Amino acid sequence: MFRNRLLTVGLRASVPHREGLHRTAVNYAGARRRHASSAATEITEHNVRQKTMEDLGGPSFLTTLNWLFLKGYLPKTQQMQVEHSKIYGPLWKSKYGPMVVVNVASADLIEQVLRQEGRHPVRTDMPHWRRYRALRNQAHGPLTEMGAKWQRIRSILNPRMLKPQHVSSYGITINDVVTDFLEKLVWLRAKDGGGVMVNDVAGELYKFAFEGISSVLFESRMGCLNDEVPEETQKFIYSVGEMFRLSAVVVLFPQSVWPYLPLWKKFVAAWDYLFKVGEQLWHREVRTIQWLNKVDLHQDVEGAYLTHLLLSEKMTVTEILGSITELLLAGVDTTSNTISWALYQLAQNPSIQDQLYHEVRSVCPGNKMPDSDDIAQMPYLKAVIRETLRLYPVVPGNARVTVDKEIVVGGYLFPKQTLFHLCHYCVSHDENIFPNSRVFQPERWLRGREEKSKQHPFGSVPFGFGVRACLGRRVAELEMYLLLSRLIRRFEVRPDPNGAEVKPITRTLLCPATPINLQFLDRGAQRAPGPAAGASL
Ligand code: HEM
Numbered sequence: 001m002f003r004n005r006l007l008t009v010g011l012r013a014s015v016p017h018r019e020g021l022h023r024t025a026v027n028y029a030g031a032r033r034r035h036a037s038s039a040a041t042e043i044t045e046h047n048v049r050q051k052t053m054e055d056l057g058g059p060s061f062l063t064t065l066n067w068l069f070l071k072g073y074l075p076k077t078q079q080m081q082v083e084h085s086k087i088y089g090p091l092w093k094s095k096y097g098p099m100v101v102v103n104v105a106s107a108d109l110i111e112q113v114l115r116q117e118g119r120h121p122v123r124t125d126m127p128h129w130r131r132y133r134a135l136r137n138q139a140h141g142p143l144t145e146m147g148a149k150w151q152r153i154r155s156i157l158n159p160r161m162l163k164p165q166h167v168s169s170y171g172i173t174i175n176d177v178v179t180d181f182l183e184k185l186v187w188l189r190a191k192d193g194g195g196v197m198v199n200d201v202a203g204e205l206y207k208f209a210f211e212g213i214s215s216v217l218f219e220s221r222m223g224c225l226n227d228e229v230p231e232e233t234q235k236f237i238y239s240v241g242e243m244f245r246l247s248a249v250v251v252l253f254p255q256s257v258w259p260y261l262p263l264w265k266k267f268v269a270a271w272d273y274l275f276k277v278g279e280q281l282w283h284r285e286v287r288t289i290q291w292l293n294k295v296d297l298h299q300d301v302e303g304a305y306l307t308h309l310l311l312s313e314k315m316t317v318t319e320i321l322g323s324i325t326e327l328l329l330a331g332v333d334t335t336s337n338t339i340s341w342a343l344y345q346l347a348q349n350p351s352i353q354d355q356l357y358h359e360v361r362s363v364c365p366g367n368k369m370p371d372s373d374d375i376a377q378m379p380y381l382k383a384v385i386r387e388t389l390r391l392y393p394v395v396p397g398n399a400r401v402t403v404d405k406e407i408v409v410g411g412y413l414f415p416k417q418t419l420f421h422l423c424h425y426c427v428s429h430d431e432n433i434f435p436n437s438r439v440f441q442p443e444r445w446l447r448g449r450e451e452k453s454k455q456h457p458f459g460s461v462p463f464g465f466g467v468r469a470c471l472g473r474r475v476a477e478l479e480m481y482l483l484l485s486r487l488i489r490r491f492e493v494r495p496d497p498n499g500a501e502v503k504p505i506t507r508t509l510l511c512p513a514t515p516i517n518l519q520f521l522d523r524g525a526q527r528a529p530g531p532a533a534g535a536s537l
Contacts, residue, residue, distance in 0.1 A: 050413050051411060051412045051413065052412060052413050052414070052415075053093065053100075053102065053412060053413070053414050053415065053418065055412065056091060056092055056093045056102065056412060057088050057089075057092055057093075058084075058088055058092035058093040058094050058095075058103070059084070059088075059092075059094055059095070060095060061095040061096070061097065064094050064095060064096065067080055067083075067084075068080075075505045075506060075507070075513070076503075076504075076505060076506060077396070077397070077506045078396040078397070078425040078426075078504065078506050078510060081103065081105060081396070081397060081423040081425055081426035082425070082426050082429065084103065084105075085103075085105040085423065085426050088103075090104070090105045090106035090109055090410070091103070091104060091105070091106075091109060091409070091410045091412065094421075096252070097252050097253075098254070099419065100419065101399075101419050101420070101421045102409075102414065102418055102419065102420050102421065103420075103421045103423055104409065104410075104420055104421065104422050104423060105423035105426040105427060106410075106427060106430075107427050107430070107433055107456035107457075107458040107459045108456070108458075109409055109410050110422050110423075110424075110427060110458045110461070111456075111457070111458040112407075112408075112409045112410065113400055113407070113409055113420050113422065114400070114422075114458070114461075114465045114466055116402075116405075116407045116409075117400070117466055117467075117468070118403060118404060118405065119151065119467070120146065120147045120148065120150060120151055120403065121400065121403075121466065121467065121468040122146050122400070122401040122403050122468075123143075123398065123399050123400060123401070123468065124399040124401060124419060125146070125401070126143075126144050127251070127255060128247060128250045128251050128258070128267065129143070129144045129247070130144055131255070131258065132267070132268060132271045133322070135268065136268075136271075136272070136275070137318075138275060138318065138321070138322055139316070139318045139319045139321065139322030139323075140153075140322055141153065141322040141323040141324075141325060141326030141327070142154055142157060142323060142326060142327075142471050143326040143329070143330060144326065151467075153315075153319070153323060154467070154471070156309070156312070156314045156315055157309075157323060157327075157471060158471065160305055160308050161305070161471050161472060161474065161475060162471070162473070162474050163474075164372070164474065167372075167474040167475055167478055168371065168372035168478070170216045170475060170478060171369075171371045171372055171478060171482065172369075173215050173216060173219065174212055174215070174216065174478060174479055174482050175369045175370075175482055175486075176215070177208065177211050177212045177215055177221075177225070178208075178482050178483050178486050178487075180211070180225040181204075181208045181211075181225055181483065182486060182487065182490060183225075184204065184208075184225045185198055185204070185487075185491070185520055186520075187227065188204065189519075189520055193519075196519045196520065196521060197496065197517060197518070197519050197520075198517065198518055198519075198520055199515060199517045200515040200516065200517065201340055201343060201344075201515075201516045201517065201518050202336060202337060202340035202511070202512050202515065202516050203515070205335075205336035205337075205339050205340050206237065206332060206333065206336040207224035207225060207229060207233075207237070208224070208225065208336065208339075208483065209331065209332045209333075209334075209335040209336035209339075209479065210222065210224050210233070210236075210237065210328075210332045210336075211223075211224040211225050212331075212335070212479045213327070213328060213331035213332060213335075213472075213475070213479075214281070214328065216305055216475055217281075217304075217305045217306050217324060217327060217328065218281050218284070218285050218304065218305075218306050219285075219304035219305075219306075219307065220281070220284060220285070220288070232277065232280075235273060236273065236274065236277045237332075239270040239271075239273040239274050240270075240274065240329060240332065240333070242266065242267075242270040243267065243270040243271060243274065243329075244333075244507065244508045244509075245507065245508075246263050246266055246267040246270065247267070247508065248508060249263060250263060250264060250267050274325055274328070274329065275321065275325055277325075277328075278321050278324050278325035278328065279321060281306075281324070282306065282317070282320065282321055282324065285304070285306045285307060285310070286310065288307075289307055289310060289311075306320070306324060309323075309324075327471070327472065330470075330471070330472060331472050331475070331476065333394070333509050333511070334394045334395070334472075334476060334509065335476045335479050335480060337392070337394050337509060337510065337511050337512070338385070338388055338389060338392070338394055338476075338480060339480055339483060339484065340512060340516050341388050341391070341392040341504075341512070342384055342385060342388040342480070342484060343484075343487075343493055343516070343518060344495075344502060344512070344516050344518070345387075345388060345391070345440040346384070346488070346493055347493045347494055347495040347518050347519075348440070348495055349440055352384070352440065352442060353488065353492070353493060355380055356380055356381060356384055356484075356488050357488050357489065357492075357523075359378050359379075359380045359381060360378065360381065360485045360486075360488055360489045361489060363377045363378055364485065364489070369486075370481075370482060370485050370486065372478070374485075375478070375481045375482070375485070378481070378485065379446060379447070380442060380446070381481055381484060381485055382445070382481070383442035383443065383444075383445040383446055384442045384484065385477070385480050385481070385484070386442070386445045386460070387440055387441060387442040387444065387445060388440075389460065389462035390428045390434065390459075390460040390462070391428070391429075391438075391440055392504055392510050393424045393425055393428055393460070393462045393510060394462065394509050394510050395424065395462070395464075395509060395510075396423075396424060396425035396506055396509075396510045397421050397422060397423050397424060397425060398421075398422045398424060398464060399419060399420065399421055399422070400419075400420045400421075400422060401417060401418065401419050401420070402414060402415075402416055402417065402418045402420070403416065403417065404416060424460070424461065424462070425510070427458070427459060427460070428459060428460040428462075430459065433455060433456050433459040434455075434459065434460075435451070463476075489523070490522070490523060491520040491521060491522060491523060492520075492521045492522075492523055493518055493519070493520060493521075494518065494519040494521060495518065495519070496517040496518060496519065497519075499517055500514070502514050502515075502516050
């Protein structure tokens with residue numbers, strides 16, 4: 001009874017197909033394993049019947065709870081994707097409380113979903129994030145807005161975030177942050193690491209990423225890399241973590257009980273703080289602009305993203321605040337986790353690190369600050385980041401809702417409003433697409449390699465695809481390239497001799513389960529630049 005009720009609630013979006021469900025229940029009773037590759041249609045005596053979502057196999061809510069809580073997959077849902085795809089094939093449905101989710105775990109099928117997106121793709125309706133904004137009268141940003149309003153926001157935010165000539169202008173600002181971060185590493189290893197070791201590199205990179213994105217957005221420094229991190233910055237960092245942690249739990253409860261949950265109050269408080277910081281930074285920027293009299297001059301201001309938004313006068317203050325807060329939120333853990341994993345892998349693989357070092361030294365010798373033109377000549381550096389994002393996709397699974405039309409995927413017809421979960425982690429570890437998939441091999445991304453030419457274009461799409469893909473991709477890449485190239489040029493990175501293997505864990509994003517501690521040794525002046533990697537990406 002309980003199960004039936006959940007099923008009914010969960011399938012509310014597919015009412016037109018209920019009849020199909022009953023028929024299917026009879027036709028397929030007892031069938032446990034279903035594979036999307038099986039025939040698209042079922043041929044009966046009288047007709048050919050289109051398979052629908054109801055025909056898909058997958059775990060019940062209780063089975064899912066068992067996996068999450070008893071089998072212990074809650075912190076490693078990325079691995080649950082892999083295990084479930086072994087049981088159910090590349091397409092299956094799971095139930096999470098009242099939600100039914102269709103999991104898609106093959107590059108072909110992910111391509112089918114993404115290529116059928118309309119003009120206004122929706123990730124999920126994120127009811128809890130939207131409810132907060134309604135409660136506090138705050139505007140939606142690119143992460144939470146939908147439909148034509150979302151498209152309008154993106155059309156305003158896109159140019160200065162994605163156009164190469166604008167993004168490369170952030171290089172100087174980011175290089176300043178990188179300089180401070182390298183000094184911070186030196187300070188940390190002297191202070192707590194016996195002159196070599198830096199503990200919890202991901203935590204330090206989190207501060208780097210926060211400083212990096214805020215300096216791009218506001219052109220002002222937050223002091224995250226100071227010896228003593230300002231209290232409000234620490235609280236912002238804490239609030240982001242709390243908000244993500246509580247998000248995953250709040251959404252499991254019916255919306256009607258949210259206001260009565262203590263965790264809802266904490267969730268609201270975390271968001272309040274994030275918006276408060278956004279507002280403070282906004283005020284600071286407005287004062288600077290007024291001081292510089294830039295508004296009167298209407299000059300083209302390269303650099304500060306917020307200044308540009310303010311001067312363009314295309315958004316209201318509330319809208320700018322909504323967008324800036326979401327950009328801050330999206331731009332920190334993503335970049336910092338990715339660089340942490342890249343360093344972790346480079347430390348384990350000295351020959352790969354050497355190859356990267358030689359490439360950087362040959363393109364950018366001495367203390368020259370790399371810029372976008374230099375980066376363009378560093379295919380190996382780019383391959384290192386691509387491979388890191390394949391092995392550790394920071395967004396391990398991405399949601400997509402079919403809003404206004406039915407679509408066919410893997411031969412199954414899905415109704416409007418179907419919620420798809422694209423299992424990127426599972427696909428980017430698929431041996432058929434990436435041989436030796438567990439091994440860190442940047443070479444597989446180098447042009448001219450046979451493997452590269454055979455790769456499926458949707459085998460690893462860490463920034464998403466299409467019009468709703470990551471807004472911060474170019475800035476994130478620039479940050480990661482500048483930091484990694486300068487860091488490897490200056491230090492030789494080695495693993496913690498007493499450290500155990502660091503595994504990934506899913507806390508909304510894919511993070512290191514245990515702290516990553518690494519040794520940073522100054523590169524000897526005697527090391528001569530070696531040959532460049534010689535390949536191109
Ligand atoms: C390694 C770094 C990053 C990775 C791997 C990453 C990945 C992603 C992914 C997978 C999505 C969802 C795309 C989709 O649904 O198709 C996304 C969305 C988004 N990202 Fe990133 N991201 C990164 C860094 C950043 C940074 C630095 C920013 C901010 C400057 C940012 C801002 C956003 C925003 C605003 C969205 C929502 C876009 C929309 O819905 O229109 N991301 N990102």
